[in-house]
Amino acid sequence: MPCLGDNNSRGRINWLVVTAWRRSGMVSRSVFVAAYPLVEQPAVLGGEPVRGPEKSWPRWPMYDAAELAAVHAVLESRKWFQGPRVARFEDAFARFQGARYCVACNSGTAALEIALQAVGVKPGDEVIVPPYTFVATVSAVLRIGAVPVFVDVDESWCIDPDRVADAVTPKTRAIVPVHFGGRICDMDRLKDIAADRGIKIVEDACHAWGGRWVGRGAGTLGDCGVFSFQESKNITGGEGGAIVTN
Template identity: 45%
Template sequence: MKIPINTPIFGKEEINEVRAVLLEKSLTSSENAGGKRVQEFEKLLSKFVKSKYAVAVNSGTAALQAALYALDIKKGDEVLIPSFTFVATANAVVSVGATPVFVDILENYTMDPDDLSKKLTKKSKAIIPVHLYGNVAYMDEILEIANKHDLEIIEDACQSLGSTYKGKHSGTFSRLGCFSMYAAKVITSGEGGAIVADDKKLFEKLRKIRNHGMLHGYDTRILGFNLRLPEINAAIAKVQMKKLNKFIIQRRKNAKILTEFLSDLPIILPRERKGEMVNWYLYTIAAKKRDKIMRALNSVGIGAFPYYSTPVHKVPFYNNDLKLVVTEWAASNVLSLPIHPLVNIENIRQISKILHKGAVC
């Protein structure tokens, strides 16, 4: 039996939509507004997160890059990001010529606002909080710092579609929020991403950035690229959006059961903050014997995996000798366990049994 850490879940609805795209031969659109399925997906996404606008692009990385370009972040600017994230957050910053400044995290694995304040310099221009594992970053505190120092915020919500804090969706606390629909995410289009915004000017700029800076075609006005989401991917994303609530409900059920089963163990379990509703993209424990537990689970086909065993400031390309205490502790202790909608009660019981069998002692 194999239980992957995450897996795409789709059925005949997605297949029918993809078939329709192929039959119509409407594979993409170079129009500023995007193709029919792109627009349908954007409407569903903005309605779901309660933003005025959404712009679909071809990856979460592209979403971050487009957001940085839209806010004119450039060479000489510093962008504060957590080091405990997927490397795309940092790479997007470097791609616009700016410098990532690495910030430590708190116990929920998101950016530490106190450390953020300490890392500010005259060159600070923007902050990218990451809602890691689906946990919502401390946005009240981060917004206060940003307002005080006149800094932009771009939310990296690539892992947190559907997570809310005090009823507000992750990705909508600031001017721009970025999502990913990579194959392992809560909903997927294979590859894909989107930026949400309430500001019409930013929305219009993002649409141009997605399409070589053009408005009507061959009239480039600003720097842009081909960040367009193909119609086949948009068709899948559109159908997946309609299943998102159901997926999250099942993830939440599984997370609750797993927490009940593991609650007597000497390990740190993930939990929601007061007012928070997590999408449970990743259920992540922290344990001293992380590697031993992982080996025991992997040996029976359970895809437990540490996100992330190397923080970004320690990967060879960034190789920064900065000390980030909580980040480095997390990198050596975290382990994510499968709880996606295809995980059943028997699977959860098996995961729990292996952890109880002495793997943690």
């Protein structure tokens, strides 16, 4: 979105030129959309910045007295392994997502490995995954000896159901749809494809806690779903993960 100048009798006017991108085959082309006169100068052109040096950007993760008190309570309990708070969290998270069961794990990566093995994926089996995801979606497949089969995403940034159907082979044992950025994949289509072929679905819902598809929580739409509580996630314990299932 470049800024253009226009000299006239009233002086220099800056315009914000807005462009959009259109994809044609493998080539993206910019398409002119509109231009708007700027009422205020952007900081890059000498205007006042939205945030000055005295106003810092928010930092993540955030915490307050409640988190400090919770950590202190665990330390004081001297029950640092298999303590009751994990069980309470499992119950609360299962209810929040609308699942019957939740099992806490030490990471979202571990949750993926466990879930894939739980649905019966064995060495040599094929698992369909999107290429647009965090590396753990693929490394979890490799770590259990299975073969990742990449299927591209559609315009939603989620795995393309049409391409999934074309990628299925007699060796396909599971599909791992990634609800990228919290946007739920087309689970109705994926479930139809999986049901017709006896394939399991393990949802990578690491971005999508709280997400819903036709009223049902992410992670409860396939055979099981996995979540991450790594530092960048909306709920973070620094690291951690969970599996939900019915």
